[in-house]
Amino acid sequence: MLSLKLAWRNLFRNTRRTILTSILISSSLVVLILVDGMTLGMVDLMVGGITHTLEGEAQVLRKGFRNNFGVEYYLEDPEPLIDIIKADDSVSGFGPRIIVGGMIASSYNTTGGLIYGVDAEQELGVSRIQEAIIEGHYLSGESREILIGKPMADLLEVELGDRIIITAAAVDSNEIAQELFRVKGIFEFGPEEMDKNLVFINLEIGQQLLGMQGHLHQIAIRFHDPETSKDTDLPLFAALTTNETEALGWLDLQPAIGGIIEMTNYSTAIVGTVLFMLTSLGVINSMFMSIYERIYEFGVAKAIGTTPWQIIQLVLFEALFLALMSCVFGLVIGYMLTNYFSTSGIPFGTAEVAGVLIDGNMYTKLAAYQFINFPVYVTLLTLVAAIYPAIFASRIVPSQALQRSL
Amino acid sequence: MTKVIETKDLFRKFGSEETEIIALDQVTLDIEDGEFTAIIGPSGSGKTTLLHLIGGLDNPDAGTVLLSGANIADMSGNELSDFRRDHIGFVFQAYNLIPVLSAEENIEYVMLLQGIDSAARKKRVQEMLALVGLEGLGNRRPAHLSGGQQQRVAVARAMASKPDIILADEPTANLDTKTGISLLEVMRDLNEQQNMTFVFSTHDEMIMERATRLVHLRDGKIERDERK
Numbered sequence: 001m002l003s004l005k006l007a008w009r010n011l012f013r014n015t016r017r018t019i020l021t022s023i024l025i026s027s028s029l030v031v032l033i034l035v036d037g038m039t040l041g042m043v044d045l046m047v048g049g050i051t052h053t054l055e056g057e058a059q060v061l062r063k064g065f066r067n068n069f070g071v072e073y074y075l076e077d078p079e080p081l082i083d084i085i086k087a088d089d090s091v092s093g094f095g096p097r098i099i100v101g102g103m104i105a106s107s108y109n110t111t112g113g114l115i116y117g118v119d120a121e122q123e124l125g126v127s128r129i130q131e132a133i134i135e136g137h138y139l140s141g142e143s144r145e146i147l148i149g150k151p152m153a154d155l156l157e158v159e160l161g162d163r164i165i166i167t168a169a170a171v172d173s174n175e176i177a178q179e180l181f182r183v184k185g186i187f188e189f190g191p192e193e194m195d196k197n198l199v200f201i202n203l204e205i206g207q208q209l210l211g212m213q214g215h216l217h218q219i220a221i222r223f224h225d226p227e228t229s230k231d232t233d234l235p236l237f238a239a240l241t242t243n244e245t246e247a248l249g250w251l252d253l254q255p256a257i258g259g260i261i262e263m264t265n266y267s268t269a270i271v272g273t274v275l276f277m278l279t280s281l282g283v284i285n286s287m288f289m290s291i292y293e294r295i296y297e298f299g300v301a302k303a304i305g306t307t308p309w310q311i312i313q314l315v316l317f318e319a320l321f322l323a324l325m326s327c328v329f330g331l332v333i334g335y336m337l338t339n340y341f342s343t344s345g346i347p348f349g350t351a352e353v354a355g356v357l358i359d360g361n362m363y364t365k366l367a368a369y370q371f372i373n374f375p376v377y378v379t380l381l382t383l384v385a386a387i388y389p390a391i392f393a394s395r396i397v398p399s400q401a402l403q404r405s406l
Numbered sequence: 407m408t409k410v411i412e413t414k415d416l417f418r419k420f421g422s423e424e425t426e427i428i429a430l431d432q433v434t435l436d437i438e439d440g441e442f443t444a445i446i447g448p449s450g451s452g453k454t455t456l457l458h459l460i461g462g463l464d465n466p467d468a469g470t471v472l473l474s475g476a477n478i479a480d481m482s483g484n485e486l487s488d489f490r491r492d493h494i495g496f497v498f499q500a501y502n503l504i505p506v507l508s509a510e511e512n513i514e515y516v517m518l519l520q521g522i523d524s525a526a527r528k529k530r531v532q533e534m535l536a537l538v539g540l541e542g543l544g545n546r547r548p549a550h551l552s553g554g555q556q557q558r559v560a561v562a563r564a565m566a567s568k569p570d571i572i573l574a575d576e577p578t579a580n581l582d583t584k585t586g587i588s589l590l591e592v593m594r595d596l597n598e599q600q601n602m603t604f605v606f607s608t609h610d611e612m613i614m615e616r617a618t619r620l621v622h623l624r625d626g627k628i629e630r631d632e633r634k
Contacts, residue, residue: 003518005507005511006504006506006507009506009507010506012506013505013506296500296502297502297504297505300496300498300502300504301504302487303461303463303490303496303498304490304491304495304496304515304516304519304563304564305487305488305490305491305492305516305519305520305567306487306491306519307483307484307487307488307519308483308484308487309484310519397463397464398458398463398464399458399463399464402458402463402498402575
């Protein structure tokens with residue numbers, strides 16, 4: 001008990017130094033919490049960019065379709081699959097789609113593009129097509145309406161209500177099929193590639209165009225909890241997987257993005273490591289200064305019977321108190337900052353990272369482990385940093401220490 | 407009488423070959439239980455070195471030190487710490503109290519290291535404070551005590567562990583005459599009433615007057631050893 005009391009009081013022998021060291025340790029905890037909160041927010045933003053824009057959090061596809069978007073790889077009998085999806089409580093929405101490459105022509109120009117046939121109503125629960133409309137309106141379900149991107153509209157020199165001809169090869173016959181549409185809306189997702197190359201038409205007319213009534217190329221799925229899609233052993237995926245079909249979460253569909261996110265997580269570890277190293281040096285320096293100031297006192301303590309281990313304990317207790325005190329401040333400030341940015345957000349603008357649209361504010365994310373694990377790491381780090389000074393203090397030779405005043 | 411300290415052929419040198427200083431040279435000295443011994447001599451004669459070797463704060467280059475029959479050269483670092491804690495009390499020139507602890511806590515510290523229970527510690531602290539005439543000042547930290555009072559606390563701390571011997575290195579060097587005499591009277595009373603063995607290293611004539619034995623050191627050797 002006296003050792004604890006002694007350690008606590010020793011901490012305030014040089015209040016200014018203790019406060020400065022405490023600020024250093026607290027700051028590292030604050031930065032760690034904030035960086036991790038930002039990383040989680042960034043990941044959310046990226047995942048949201050991937051899954052909420054168009055792709056969905058999971059997709060059901062015919063095996064082979066992913067290789068080259070071959071139109072012949074369609075889901076022949078999607079109804080049972082849709083029934084399974086509808087019956088699953090974890091699913092918040094799904095969107096049946098056909099996807100085919102084709103020619104898109106106006107009276108003035110022609111371009112190639114990817115034609116998405118979508119169920120206008122179902123699509124609302126899966127993607128942000130409606131939100132991306134900047135002129136005109138979203139699909140109403142009428143057969144000959146089409147949504148095109150702003151760059152494509154500029155290229156084709158069309159405006160709302162203008163005519164567009166889509167030409168594509170029918171799925172089974174490979175015969176050229178054409179259909180006339182009128183521009184219902186112009187969208188802008190952000191990424192140039194999407195806005196330049198995608199068009200959206202109603203599912204039914206798309207199926208007619210390609211001669212694939214009742215068939216689909218893709219069923220995009222959204223879950224109530226986005227984390228659900230990361231579970232590769234999800235029973236829903238197993239139920240939707242047959243010899244011909246596969247059901248995959250976005251991490252499997254976009255492994256490159258998964259890699260980027262993993263790297264983002266490493267960034268917290270890297271920032272943490274650098275912070276820890278800098279903080280360690282600060283703690284070591286501070287502890288050594290404190291020990292050098294008291295070298296004579298340690299000599300006396302050893303002379304009257306304090307064992308080296310008890311000296312080590314004393315220095316480590318001082319480090320422990322310093323760490324605990326710093327963690328209290330760090331947690332309070334870390335919580336306040338992260339909480340503030342979790343509601344007000346950090347303006348991020350619109351950006352495209354690895355083909356993923358990141359749009360709007362980035363909101364930091366609070367997680368319980370930030371307030372449990374990180375303080376533990378910081379406390380352990382402070383204790384580890386104090387081991388060397390503690391051993392140094394324990395090895396002070398009393399006769400040499402006492403010679404200072406003899 | 408029982409010998410509490412036995413040194414045989416103690417040799418200690420400092421520095422490298424070019425700057426070598428022989429601090430102690432073949433010092434053989436026995437001190438018996440209850441003696442009030444002053445080791446005296448000019449500066450650099452080896453008084454403090456001898457005291458440090460006797461107290462196990464330093465190791466001799468040659469020779470042996472037996473304390474209460476135990477050879478301190480055979481002890482590990484921890485054993486030596488424990489031995490010092492239980493058998494030797496130290497009083498240093500510069501008071502050497504722990505500044506963040508009160509007078510009571512400073513006295514209690516050694517007993518805490520000994521693992522004595524709280525009630526016994528508190529009782530002994532009050533006894534020690536009374537013995538050195540500091541009743542009522544136990545809650546004060548060293549900064550709020552005079553030099554003489556601090557040195558009395560140091561003596562009380564040295565006594566608290568009930569050691570076989572108290573080694574005092576220039577205990578009155580930083581005190582005025584009146585305070586020094588007062589402190590010496592306290593130590594002399596402890597010596598006479600409790601048969602506590604004291605060994606001083608000193609230049610102070612007040613100590614020499616009160617010592618029952620004077621060991622004269624010069625150039626690291628015992629020049630004269632006289633009992634009064």
